[in-house]
Each structure stands twice: as C-alpha cells, then as structure tokens.
Amino acid sequence: MSDFDKYSTPLSSRYASQEMSAVFSLRNRFSTWRKLWLNLAIAEKELGLDVISDAAIEQMKAHLTITDEEIAAASKQEAIVRHDVMAHVHTFGETCPEAAGIIHLGATSCYVTDNADLIFLRDAYDLVIPKLVNVIDRLSKFAMEYKDLPVLGWTHFQPAQLTTLGKRATLWIQELLWDLRNFVRARNDLGLRGVKGTTGTQASFLSLFHGDHDKVEALDKRVTELLGFDTVYPVTGQTYSRKIDIDALAPLASFAATAHKMATDIRLLANLKEVEEPFEKSQIGSSAMAYKRNPMRCERVCSLARHLGSLFSDAVQTASVQWFERTLDDSAIRRISLPGAFLTTDILLSTLLNISSGLVVYPKVIARRIKSELPFMATENIIMAMVEKNASRQDVHEHIRVLSHQAAAVVKEEGGDNDLIERIKNDAFFQPIWGDLDALLEPSTFVGRAPQQVEKFVANDVKNALAPHAAMINDVEVKLSV
Numbered sequence: 080m081s082d083f084d085k086y087s088t089p090l091s092s093r094y095a096s097q098e099m100s101a102v103f104s105l106r107n108r109f110s111t112w113r114k115l116w117l118n119l120a121i122a123e124k125e126l127g128l129d130v131i132s133d134a135a136i137e138q139m140k141a142h143l144t145i146t147d148e149e150i151a152a153a154s155k156q157e158a159i160v161r162h163d164v165m166a167h168v169h170t171f172g173e174t175c176p177e178a179a180g181i182i183h184l185g186a187t188s189c190y191v192t193d194n195a196d197l198i199f200l201r202d203a204y205d206l207v208i209p210k211l212v213n214v215i216d217r218l219s220k221f222a223m224e225y226k227d228l229p230v231l232g233w234t235h236f237q238p239a240q241l242t243t244l245g246k247r248a249t250l251w252i253q254e255l256l257w258d259l260r261n262f263v264r265a266r267n268d269l270g271l272r273g274v275k276g277t278t279g280t281q282a283s284f285l286s287l288f289h290g291d292h293d294k295v296e297a298l299d300k301r302v303t304e305l306l307g308f309d310t311v312y313p314v315t316g317q318t319y320s321r322k323i324d325i326d327a328l329a330p331l332a333s334f335a336a337t338a339h340k341m342a343t344d345i346r347l348l349a350n351l352k353e354v355e356e357p358f359e360k361s362q363i364g365s366s367a368m369a370y371k372r373n374p375m376r377c378e379r380v381c382s383l384a385r386h387l388g389s390l391f392s393d394a395v396q397t398a399s400v401q402w403f404e405r406t407l408d409d410s411a412i413r414r415i416s417l418p419g420a421f422l423t424t425d426i427l428l429s430t431l432l433n434i435s436s437g438l439v440v441y442p443k444v445i446a447r448r449i450k451s452e453l454p455f456m457a458t459e460n461i462i463m464a465m466v467e468k469n470a471s472r473q474d475v476h477e478h479i480r481v482l483s484h485q486a487a488a489v490v491k492e493e494g495g496d497n498d499l500i501e502r503i504k505n506d507a508f509f510q511p512i513w514g515d516l517d518a519l520l521e522p523s524t525f526v527g528r529a530p531q532q533v534e535k536f537v538a539n540d541v542k543n544a545l546a547p548h549a550a551m552i553n554d555v556e557v558k559l560s561v
Contacts, residue, residue: 099425102202103418109145109153111198112167112191115306116182117143119274122301123184126294128287135178142174149174164188185283186274189318189405193272196417197319198306200327203421204266209551210428211262211334215255216552217435219541222248226533229522230353230445231452238452241522244354244440246529249536251344254337256544261330268326272319273299273311278404316404324394324417331424332391335384338427342380345434349374352444357437376434380427387423390416432557449522451490454499455483460519461503461512468511478508 101107117139124131145153149170157166164183172179183190226245231238274295276283281295288294303311312319348354349372356376393416397409458479465475486499500516503509512519545552 095422095425096206096429099203099206099422102199102206103422105150106145107199108195109150109167110143111195112164113139113143113145113171115191115194116168116171116186118302118305119186119190120178120181120184121305122274122298123181123287125301126288126298128184131181131184132177135175135181138175138177139171139182142171162188164191185276185287187277187283187317189272190274193319194306196413197269197271197308197323200417200421201266201269201308203425204262204269207421207424207428208259208262208266209548210425210432211255211259212545212548212551213553214428214431214435215252215259215541216545217432218248218252218255219537221245221435221438222252222533223537225440226530227523228440228442228445229449229526231448236347238456240456240527241449241453241525243526243529243533244445245533246526247344249533251337251341252541253536254340255334256540258330258334258337259544259548261333265327265330269308269323270310270312271303271306271308272315274302275299275315275317278317279315316401318401318405318409321394321398321401321409321413324413325391325398328391328394328416328420331420332388334424335387335427338431339381339384339388341431342374342377342384342434345438346374346377346381349377351448353441353448355439355441356434357439376430380430380434383423383427383430387420387427390420390423429557436557446522451497453520453522453525454486454497456525457520458483458499460524461509461516464512464515464519465509470511474508478506482506 117136120131120136120139124136152173153163153166153170156169157163160166160169165188168183172182175182222245224245225248226243228244229241230244230247232240232242274284275281281299284295284298285292288298299311303309312323345354345356349356355372356374358372393412397412397416400406401409462472462475462479466472482499482502486497486502489495490497500520504513504516518524
C-alpha cells in the first residue's frame, strides 16, 4: 500500500466523491501503469520493433484492469524486491506471459509513475471543474434573486453604506470565476513526461532503434497521442519537473482562499441572523444548547480550506530541493499531497454546492438592522433636503450633529433603539421636511447601482465564463455526510 493510501483512505472514503477517490485509488494507479506499458509496446511495434508480437499486445489489452488478486500478488512481490514498479512488471508478466519479456522495454520507473501522475492530475481537474461551474451557477441564481434586497454593508466589520445581498454574492462569484479560469488553464497546460529514459536523454530508446533519432522522437510523440495528450514536455530529467506540481496545486490553493472567505462571510451573517446555510429539520446544533444552529458546513469549509492551502507549500518545497536529474525524497510526500489536494478540493466543492443550493435568508432581520443604522446614514440626505427648503447647511449640520449624539447615547449608554428620526420629527427646525422623511429613509435609495451591477455581471461575465461549460450545469441535489 502506498503512503497516500495508508493515510488518506478514511478521508477519501468518507467525504470525497467516489469518482475522485477512484482517480487516486490503488486499482486505478496500477491499471494506469498497465495502460502505459501497453501504449509503449504499441508505439514501439508500430515503429519497427518486431520483438513485440501481436499476441503480446492482445494479452496486455485483455488485462488492463488489475484484479484484487493481482494487487495482492504484486504486494507480496514488492516485499521481496523492495521496488513497486518491478513488482508490477513481474505480476503483469505472469498474467500476460506472451508479453513478459517486452513489458517496460527501454523504460525507467518514472515512465509509468510520472506519466500516471500527470494523467491523474488531468482527470482530477476534469472532476472538479464541473463542480466549480455548478457552484458558480447556483450562486448566480441566488445573486439575481436577491439583487434588490438592501442589506447593511460592512467595512472593518463596522456598519457602512448599504449594498444588496445579491451584490455581496457577486463578490464571491467573481473570485470563483477567477478560480475557474485558473483551473481550466492549469488543466490544459498539463503535458506528458513521455518516453525519456533514465536521465531524460532517451539513450535506451536510441539503442533500441539502433541510433535512429527520428524514430525515438516519433516514439515520444506517438505514446503521447495514444494517451490522449496534446503536448509532451520536450526535456526532462528522470522525472518531469516538480515545478509542474506547483502549477497544478496553485489554483487549488487560490480556490481555498476563495472558499474560506465566502464561508467566513456566511458564518458572520449566521451570527447576525441574516443568512444561514441549510439546516436540516432533524439536525442538532449543539449537544447541550438545543436552540443552536451552528454553521457546521461553513466551518468545515474553513477547516479544509486551511489544509488545502497548506498543501501548496509541499509542492514548492519539493520542487526546490530536487537534485540534478532527480532524487527520491519527492516520492512519499507527493503520494500524499497531490491526491490530498484534489480530494480536499472535491470535498470543498461538494460542500459549497450543498451550501449554495439552500442558503436561507431572513429579510425581516435584515430590515430591522438597516432600520437601526440607517438614520445616521441618512443624515446627509436630510441635510440636502433641508438646504433645498432654503435652510443654511451649517445650521442644519449643527442641529443634526446634536441630535445624532443624543441618539447615539441612547443606543450605546442606555441600550435603547436609535431614535434619531423621532427626534427630528419632534424638532420644529426640521418641520419643512417632515413629510419627506419616509422617502429620504427608503433603503433602496441607498444601494447605488448594486442591482444593475448584479444584472450586468451575471448577464455578461458569468454567462460568458460558463458558456464553454454549459453542458456541465445540472440541478443535482448534493447531500453531505455528517
């Protein structure tokens, strides 16, 4: 069992999707090695190596998916030879006796291990990209539904100018759009290590083809085509550059920051009782405090997002300490960090899908909070309205200042409600605008272009970004494990 399978199986089996768990499973790893050996043999035979028979090819094709018995046999063999790849060469050869002598012909271990890892990275991105697309789609519907609902804005977590709930959601969506761009770019940038030999010089293959450089280049290209990649890295050491792992994990770490920020916002809103994550009818928030509705989904997002962000440093540190053509201190950590990063991303996206599909909004609580803060924010509008009634701005400002301080004292020192508007209604100085106060305090007049920004953002930016992925959008309900 690999280092990864020892330490991450409980995480992957309990929370990650079956599809993502399968990508990094032992069966898929070893079956992919067999696929790599098959395609190497096919390409070598096409280029004139007669030692590879049709029977060998057919036997390999018939046994690409490794069985439980073969995994066990390879494990026993590895205990003897202390080399995982050679153990599987031996086991595959026993299963395919016609191919036993040509399996792994000219290759080094990294032909299967590194090329397989690149395949896994590509396939893993193909699983997380659709989930991210659907998170964006669902949040966009939420943004449109609440594009006009005024909410108190916060800067420094202090009351600020009003915005709308839909506009706040666009801030999350915009970062997720950048994550989608980064995911797609990282996925499409992945190439194959190809057929490079023990130190990347292709010396063994040059020997196989008796010094024919063109055939060696053709072999590299053909294997790449057979494995479904558009590009092959032109130069490598024994391994592909571990900088590729940095490029693969960087978008995931960046996404982790997005997820953490969004989940934190929702946790704060839950404390304010304005917006909550889904809460099931029989869900228990606390073993002691029966009334509690803890934001456990968002807390899970924050917890796992911190872990995901930390895995990026594994890739950076590993790439920086590779000696010359390779060193083996990259192996164990990559077997944990690469699968772990994608498994964690998969869990985060499933959780965000669940959250974004069932956000609960409490407009009356939102309206009450706005009402408690809006009088102070409306003072400038009141000043302007009085000036239009021929009052002196300086006189109005002084009256407002005195009444505002009195109202603030009621709120802060007495614990009462903000009564600034009542004080204005009871001050004859402001009689010229008493009839206009309701209009001056209408929350929708304080949100600026927030509704229009939401509409334009969703209709243009979101629509254009999701257009290439339209077939991925679905309405599947995502349920979570406890």
